[in-house]
């Protein structure tokens with residue numbers, strides 16, 4: 120099995136300002152990667168790049184909104200200018216919405232898709248020619264267990280992650296002609312800032328974030344997948360169980376989820 124050497128690898132990482140992305144940046148820097156860090160929060164991003172540089176790593180902050188074409192082009196151009204190429208693109212940025220579909224809006228649905236699906240898709244398209252020239256090139260898409268099993272109150276999010284999973288699988292075949300590996304990561308519940316950055320926060324279907332994994336563990340799992348070139352990686356016991364049961368007994372999962380929703384909406 121191929122092992123990817125992260126030392127000296129030129130990595131473009133989205134969503135680096137918090138949560139899983141921030142931990143990924145720290146761990147990839149320790150492994151010797153050259154990092155282009157992007158997200159919208161300029162201060163957090165620059166502070167992170169400075170702290171990594173102080174530790175002897177090569178890291179630059181390129182603030183931007185990945186849903187904007189001009190920003191995507193600027194981010195990639197800066198990466199090429201600074202490191203003269205690209206080896207790994209990690210699409211980690213994402214946003215959630217916790218709200219039942221009947222009460223949510225088209226605006227939220229479209230925004231979730233812009234961030235979680237269209238932005239990574241177009242970043243990939245932009246990066247293909249550069250990755251093609253790269254060393255052990257890879258595209259790494261961070262989806263979610265919701266990308267393989269839809270969860271109530273996470274309908275827009277689940278749909279966007281299903282779309283990302285579909286794109287990832289299709290590209291895996293397509294990218295063979297460019298020698299680019301396409302990897303998918305499906306994390307379970309994680310104690311990141313996703314929960315304070317939700318577009319809507321009015322769902323009833325309960326989720327106990329305190330039971331989630333620390334972002335450092337998810338970041339370590341993602342880097343392990345990159346090193347070992349693992350096609351698909353499920354992270355967390357909740358994700359592993361949910362996806363395993365769902366694969367063999369999807370109707371049972373439907374019934375259990377529906378039972379909870381029926382209770383939540385039962386008239387007192």
Ligand SMILES: NC(=O)c1ccc[n+]([C@@H]2O[C@H](COP(=O)([O-])OP(=O)(O)OC[C@H]3O[C@@H](n4cnc5c(N)ncnc54)[C@H](OP(=O)(O)O)[C@@H]3O)[C@@H](O)[C@H]2O)c1
Nearest residue numbers: 134136137138139158159160184185212213309311312313
């Ligand atoms: N937390 C979980 O339970 C969980 C579970 C499974 C999968 N995931 C996935 O893991 C990935 C990382 O999320 P996280 O949990 O670490 O959440 P997080 O702490 O909220 O981090 C999300 C990152 O995405 C960036 N981002 C959001 N919108 C952006 C935009 N329009 N342009 C550029 N950057 C943008 C945010 O930075 P700015 O706000 O500075 O732009 C932030 O750095 C996401 O794809 C998420 O769906 C999370």
